[in-house]
Amino acid sequence: MPNDINIGPITIHMYGIMIAIGFCAAVLVSARRAKKQNLEEDMIYNMLWMCLIGGFIGSRVLYYFTVIPDIIQSPSILWNFANGYVVYGGLIGGFLANFLYFKVKKIEFLPYFDLVIPQVVLGQAFGRIGCFFAGCCYGKETHLPIGFTYHTSDLAPTNVSLIPTQLISSGLDFILFFLLLLYARRKEAKGTVGALYLLLYSAGRFFIEFLRGDVERGNVGILSTSQFVSIILFIIGLILYAVFSKWHRSNEGEMGKEDEKV
Secondary structure (H helix, E strand, O other): OOOEEEEOOEEEEHHHHHHHHHHHHHHHHHHHHHHHOOOOHHHHHHHHHHHHHHHHHHHHHHHHHHOHHHHHHOHHHHHOOOOOOOHHHHHHHHHHHHHHHHHHHOOOOHHHHHHHHHHHHHHHHHHHHHHHHHOOOOEOEOOOOOOEEEOOOOOOOEOOEEOOHHHHHHHHHHHHHHHHHHHHHHOOOOOHHHHHHHHHHHHHHHHHHHHEOOHHHOEEOOEEHHHHHHHHHHHHHHHHHHHHHHHHHHHHHHHHHHHHHO
C-alpha cells in the first residue's frame, strides 16, 4: 500500500492527507452543530486548535514513556517526528489543553465538550485510514480472507498477510461517531456524551489491542500500554457518566421544588 504519491518533485503522504481530511470534517460538522445549539463558532475553532496542539504534545509524551529504553540507547528518537505518536496521549493532551483553555476564558466547558467529542471520533476514523496507508498500527499475521499484505512498507512487515486492524478501528470509529450523534439528540445531562465516548471507545480499543501486531509499544504487566490506559479511561467514563447524570437529576429536583413554591 503506497503511502507516498510522487507528482514530479512533490511527494504527497497519504497519512497526512487523511489527517487533514479528518480535521476539516471535524471542523465543518462542529461548526454546523454549534449553530444549531446556539454555541459560539469561534470557541469551536479554538477548541480544535487546542486539540491539535495538546494532542501533538500528549501523543509524543506518551510515546516517549513507551520507548524509554530505546531513547536511552538512541536519544535521537526524541527529535524524530516522522513517526511515534500514541492516540491515547493525543486524546488526553487535547482534553487537558481545552479544559485549561476554558478555565482561563471562564466559559462552561461541558456543553462544548459534548458538542465536539463526536467530531473527535470522526477525525480518528479518517486518521486510522491514514495509518492503513502508512503501515503503522498493523495487525497480527492471519490466514483469513480479510488479511492484507504490504509489499513495500517502512513500518509494517512485508509479504505477510496481516489483520487490517487500522480499517477495523476506523469502521468502529465511524459507527461510534453516528451513535454519539444519535445519543446527543436525546441526552439531557451535560457531560454524558463525553463520558459515553470514554466508555465505548476504551472498550473497543481494549479488544482491538488483542489483534495488533506492533507489540513494541510497551507493556504494563500482561497488558499493552493502551489496554492499561483503556481500563483507566473506562472507569473514569463510568464514574463521570454516573456523576453527570446524578447532577442532572438533582438540578431537575431542585427546579421542581422551586416550581412548586411558585
